[in-house]
Amino acid sequence: xxxxxxxxxxxxxxxxxxxxxxxxxxxxxxxxxxxxxxxxxxxxxxxxxxxxxxxxxxxxxxxxxxxxxxxxxxxxxxxxxxxxxxxxxxxxxxxxxxxxxxxxxxxxxxxxxxxxxxxxxxxxxxxxxxxxxxxxxxxxxxxxxxxxxxxxxxxxxxxxxxxxxxxxxxxxxxxxxxxxxxxxxxxxxxxxxxxxxxxxxxxxxxxxxxxxxxxxxxxxxxxxxxxxxxxxxxxxxxxxxxxxxxxxxxxxxxxxxxxxxxxxxxxxxxxxxxxxxxxxxxxxxxxxxxxxxxxxxxxxxxxxxxxxxxxxxxxxxxxxxxxxxxxxxxxxxxxxxxxxxxxxxxxxxxxxxxxxxxxxxxxxxxxxxxxxxxxxxxxxxxxxxxxxxxxxxxxxxxxxxxxxxxxxxxxxxxxxxxxxxxxxxxxxxxxxxxxxxxxxxxxxxxxxxxxxxxxxxxxxxxxxxxxxxxxxxxxxxxxxxxxxxxxxxx
Amino acid sequence: xxxxxxxxxxxxxxxxxxxxxxxxxxxxxxxxxxxxxxxxxxxxxxxxxxxxxxxxxxxxxxxxxxxxxxxxxxxxxxxxxxxxxxxxxxxxxxxxxxxxxxxxxxxxxxxxxxxxxxxxxxxxxxxxxxxxxxxxxxxxxxxxxxxxxxxxxxxxxxxxxxxxxxxxxxxxxxxxxxxxxxxxxxxxxxxxxxxxxxxxxxxxxxxxxxxxxxxxxxxxxxxxxxxxxxxxxxxxxxxxxxxxxxxxxxxxxxxxxxxxxxxxxxxxxxxxxxxxxxxxxxxxxxxxxxxxxxxxxxxxxxxxxxxxxxxxxxxxxxxxxxxxxxxxxxxxxxxxxxxxxxxxxxxxxxxxxxxxxxxxxxxxxxxxxxxxxxxxxxxxxxxxxxxxxxxxxxxxxxxxxxxxxxxxxxxxxxxxxxxxxxxxxxxxxxxxxxxxxxxxxxxxxxxxxxxxxxxxxxxxxxxxxxxxxxxxxxxxxxxxxxxxxxxxxxxxxxxxx
Numbered sequence: 001x002x003x004x005x006x007x008x009x010x011x012x013x014x015x016x017x018x019x020x021x022x023x024x025x026x027x028x029x030x031x032x033x034x035x036x037x038x039x040x041x042x043x044x045x046x047x048x049x050x051x052x053x054x055x056x057x058x059x060x061x062x063x064x065x066x067x068x069x070x071x072x073x074x075x076x077x078x079x080x081x082x083x084x085x086x087x088x089x090x091x092x093x094x095x096x097x098x099x100x101x102x103x104x105x106x107x108x109x110x111x112x113x114x115x116x117x118x119x120x121x122x123x124x125x126x127x128x129x130x131x132x133x134x135x136x137x138x139x140x141x142x143x144x145x146x147x148x149x150x151x152x153x154x155x156x157x158x159x160x161x162x163x164x165x166x167x168x169x170x171x172x173x174x175x176x177x178x179x180x181x182x183x184x185x186x187x188x189x190x191x192x193x194x195x196x197x198x199x200x201x202x203x204x205x206x207x208x209x210x211x212x213x214x215x216x217x218x219x220x221x222x223x224x225x226x227x228x229x230x231x232x233x234x235x236x237x238x239x240x241x242x243x244x245x246x247x248x249x250x251x252x253x254x255x256x257x258x259x260x261x262x263x264x265x266x267x268x269x270x271x272x273x274x275x276x277x278x279x280x281x282x283x284x285x286x287x288x289x290x291x292x293x294x295x296x297x298x299x300x301x302x303x304x305x306x307x308x309x310x311x312x313x314x315x316x317x318x319x320x321x322x323x324x325x326x327x328x329x330x331x332x333x334x335x336x337x338x339x340x341x342x343x344x345x346x347x348x349x350x351x352x353x354x355x356x357x358x359x360x361x362x363x364x365x366x367x368x369x370x371x372x373x374x375x376x377x378x379x380x381x382x383x384x385x386x387x388x389x390x391x392x393x394x395x396x397x398x399x400x401x402x403x404x405x406x407x408x409x410x411x412x413x414x415x416x417x418x419x420x421x422x423x424x425x426x427x428x429x430x431x432x433x434x435x436x437x438x439x440x441x442x443x444x445x446x447x448x449x450x451x452x453x454x455x456x457x458x459x460x461x462x463x464x465x466x467x468x469x470x471x472x473x474x475x476x477x478x479x480x481x482x483x484x485x486x487x488x489x490x
Numbered sequence: 491x492x493x494x495x496x497x498x499x500x501x502x503x504x505x506x507x508x509x510x511x512x513x514x515x516x517x518x519x520x521x522x523x524x525x526x527x528x529x530x531x532x533x534x535x536x537x538x539x540x541x542x543x544x545x546x547x548x549x550x551x552x553x554x555x556x557x558x559x560x561x562x563x564x565x566x567x568x569x570x571x572x573x574x575x576x577x578x579x580x581x582x583x584x585x586x587x588x589x590x591x592x593x594x595x596x597x598x599x600x601x602x603x604x605x606x607x608x609x610x611x612x613x614x615x616x617x618x619x620x621x622x623x624x625x626x627x628x629x630x631x632x633x634x635x636x637x638x639x640x641x642x643x644x645x646x647x648x649x650x651x652x653x654x655x656x657x658x659x660x661x662x663x664x665x666x667x668x669x670x671x672x673x674x675x676x677x678x679x680x681x682x683x684x685x686x687x688x689x690x691x692x693x694x695x696x697x698x699x700x701x702x703x704x705x706x707x708x709x710x711x712x713x714x715x716x717x718x719x720x721x722x723x724x725x726x727x728x729x730x731x732x733x734x735x736x737x738x739x740x741x742x743x744x745x746x747x748x749x750x751x752x753x754x755x756x757x758x759x760x761x762x763x764x765x766x767x768x769x770x771x772x773x774x775x776x777x778x779x780x781x782x783x784x785x786x787x788x789x790x791x792x793x794x795x796x797x798x799x800x801x802x803x804x805x806x807x808x809x810x811x812x813x814x815x816x817x818x819x820x821x822x823x824x825x826x827x828x829x830x831x832x833x834x835x836x837x838x839x840x841x842x843x844x845x846x847x848x849x850x851x852x853x854x855x856x857x858x859x860x861x862x863x864x865x866x867x868x869x870x871x872x873x874x875x876x877x878x879x880x881x882x883x884x885x886x887x888x889x890x891x892x893x894x895x896x897x898x899x900x901x902x903x904x905x906x907x908x909x910x911x912x913x914x915x916x917x918x919x920x921x922x923x924x925x926x927x928x929x930x931x932x933x934x935x936x937x938x939x940x941x942x943x944x945x946x947x948x949x950x951x952x953x954x955x956x957x958x959x960x961x962x963x964x965x966x967x968x969x970x971x972x973x974x975x976x977x978x979x980x981x982x983x984x985x986x987x
Contacts, residue, residue, distance in 0.1 A: 057826055061572050061701050064736075065736055095863070105820060
């Protein structure tokens with residue numbers, strides 16, 4: 001918690017610099033077909049109250065039964081966070097009244113969570129990386145949704161989400177800037193998506209964050225924190241932290257003190273505002289749920305799940321660096337999504353890994369971004385892109401032609417090799433043909449020839465002219481060599 | 491000739507099998523008896539049409555030689571069991587008119603085995619009470635009355651609680667047997683007060699699915715009937731594994747009826763000295779001694795044992811049970827079903843609904859439960875109560891490990907009292923009714939109450955037998971010996987009819 005202070009991360013106040021300290025509670029919806037304690041579907045987008053069982057509606061006498069798949073998903077996630085898996089955990093009731101909480105309590109885990117301490121390695125944009133401690137992960141039920149806009153005098157309740165399994169992942173207060181916080185959530189989301197334990201879709205509410213923010217003078221003990229509830233995008237997480245840190249700094253510099261409270265972030269107004277104070281905080285009266293036995297499994301169960309885990313982003317990144325000779329940065333970009341990494345690997349296998357990375361990152365990702373598409377929607381398959389890389393490697397086409405070829409394959413599809421053949425895009429390597437073009441350009445531009453002998457950088461102009469004359473198909477290396485010889489440039 | 495409704499359940503079963511009478515006739519006799527006994531207020535809801543329809547199905551089955559274990563036997567159902575399409579209130583205003591779209595596991599099992607439903611039985615509100623005076627739908631009156639100078643007193647007597655309707659209906663021949671539930675004594679105490687037999691099986695023997703919850707870690711369903719054998723037959727159908735209740739044991743159901751006639755030869759029966767409480771009535775002590783003598787005469791070895799943490803059981807129970815209840819009853823909020831009383835906002839609606847929907851005793855327990863779970867009090871109350879619970883359980887484990895097969899105690903500290911006699915008193919006085927029974931719930935053990943005699947005023951008294959976990963068979967065998975030795979006591983004249 002008292003790692004060396006990085007001065008670049010400090011926030012400038014009116015009087016001096018401030019360090020912001022952030023911890024997060026991420027609520028990640030477990031990917032499962034049915035709810036945590038009932039057989040009702042978890043499918044998104046159903047009509048209100050379509051996915052509600054008698055248990056979810058808390059009818060009298062109904063009892064919860066644990067969904068084993070949700071337990072497995074929580075254990076997989078714990079393993080992905082390099083965390084301690086607790087072979088015995090306990091479900092507790094968190095009691096409070098709210099119309100979208102039919103039981104009058106949420107079944108959660110309080111003292112004995114299913115997953116204990118772990119860590120997440122987070123890469124930052126400056127190339128540095130930090131390790132964020134995970135305090136715990138526990139399973140709990142989601143609540144339903146109150147709808148206040150359906151009727152002028154009444155609120156409606158949709159219980160489709162009621163009882164859906166959530167993993168609450170609690171970090172240590174190890175984050176020191178909004179950038180670190182954003183990078184942490186991004187990385188956590190990547191890990192969850194790799195594991196297939198949460199789809200990470202923040203728009204659908206599959207991932208929500210409660211952000212604890214405090215500020216202090218560097219080296220001082222922790223300041224009083226405020227919790228910003230339910231922030232639902234990575235961008236808003238960053239904004240909420242900046243806003244809240246500045247609010248706290250302004251108060252302290254004005255001689256005030258921070259009240260521990262729960263706040264909400266309003267992205268429209270760019271401000272956080274108080275939701276409830278510490279005094280108004282609920283007394284949740286936690287106690288072990290007597291309807292459920294303690295959740296127990298053995299190490300063999302955990303080991304079985306561990307064996308089935310996919311390669312995770314950190315391991316994949318390290319392998320890309322060692323196996324394909326990539327820079328850490330490029331490897332990091334490629335492993336950010338499992339689908340991207342798989343795509344890259346399909347292109348790179350048996351080819352020049354660096355060239356493959358360049359094409360995937362610069363051309364493919366560039367183009368996908370431009371069109372707002374994800375890797376799953378790419379019209380150019382890994383096999384097609386691989387062929388393009390092959391054609392360059394074999395000297396059949398130039399890099400420039402390859403970009404045209406990529407464009408054709410993107411819009412029209414087809415086998416790159418056949419497109420090259422059918423459209424005569426083959427690079428001209430015939431020395432005679434290139435020489436004829438070079439000779440003609442030299443003959444037509446005697447003045448430039450003289451200048452070039454004085455100023456060898458003019459060679460580029462001659463290369464351009466030659467490429468233009470050959471329709472871009474001349475082998476650039478051959479053109480270069482020939483021009484140098486003819487112009488007498490070293 | 492005996493009226494059909496005065497047969498025991500086993501006799502009725504045999505009569506149906508022998509075609510001495512039809513299920514329809516048997517049911518009709520009960521419907522008539524129920525109609526004449528409305529003064530007892532035992533039934534909250536009579537379902538005669540449904541009963542006759544079920545009886546006709548039973549007659550058809552019997553005719554085809556396809557009789558199921560409880561074929562055509564009319565039963566009453568405590569109104570804590572959710573019954574599909576039949577209003578289920580838990581004795582509370584807050585569930586007035588509530589019609590479940592599902593059938594509790596226990597009643598489902600009974601209908602599966604061919605039983606006939608006569609209706610829903612009155613109870614203390616949410617099963618919280620020991621006299622059936624907390625029901626929102628009026629007190630249940632016991633069919634028993636005190637004898638004063640050779641005549642029947644006019645003073646109405648409580649049937650005990652919370653399964654007061656079940657016990658009164660069974661005692662007054664308004665059903666052959668009834669379902670009941672027991673959280674701290676709610677089967678055994680009313681059985682003892684009404685001269686009937688009631689068994690609370692081991693926690694986990696019957697599924698809790700579909701039974702309105704009071705205190706989840708203590709609640710257990712069981713039957714009340716007129717004989718030990720009848721209880722054994724009923725429990726055989728009510729019990730069984732249920733994947734929908736994770737606290738329900740995944741164990742096969744033994745042939746309980748076969749165990750009834752096993753006898754007690756060679757069994758060791760423990761007499762716990764801590765149950766000889768201060769101020770114990772002489773007639774209770776006498777009854778207890780007599781019970782031990784009967785068992786000894788039948789070949790059992792009687793030993794004195796110690797259950798040292800007994801005295802902490804009642805206070806600990808009155809922390810654990812209300813704590814769980816305060817949470818279990820949070821769902822009655824007026825949002826989705828049951829009573830809703832409007833308010834200025836959502837909090838106002840909650841307050842108005844729960845103020846109007848719950849009675850005094852339920853409110854008291856919700857308040858106690860909320861208090862003991864509150865921040866700062868949790869460790870002092872709830873955690874300590876759970877520790878006591880562990881110690882109570884260990885007391886029993888040690889007794890059983892030392893070779894005791896069952897434990898004999900009085901079922902209640904006294905015979906039934908008059909209606910209103912304790913209602914206005916300190917609630918703790920009412921809670922003391924459970925002093926001999928709560929330990930059994932705290933330890934999750936099986937316990938049976940069996941009639942053993944009458945007090946000086948002619949009211950029934952019962953003895954309790956406590957068994958090893960999932961050893962209800964020994965309880966049935968032992969209780970049968972007491973039943974036979976005590977002789978069945980006849981009800982006084984049917985003053986209500």
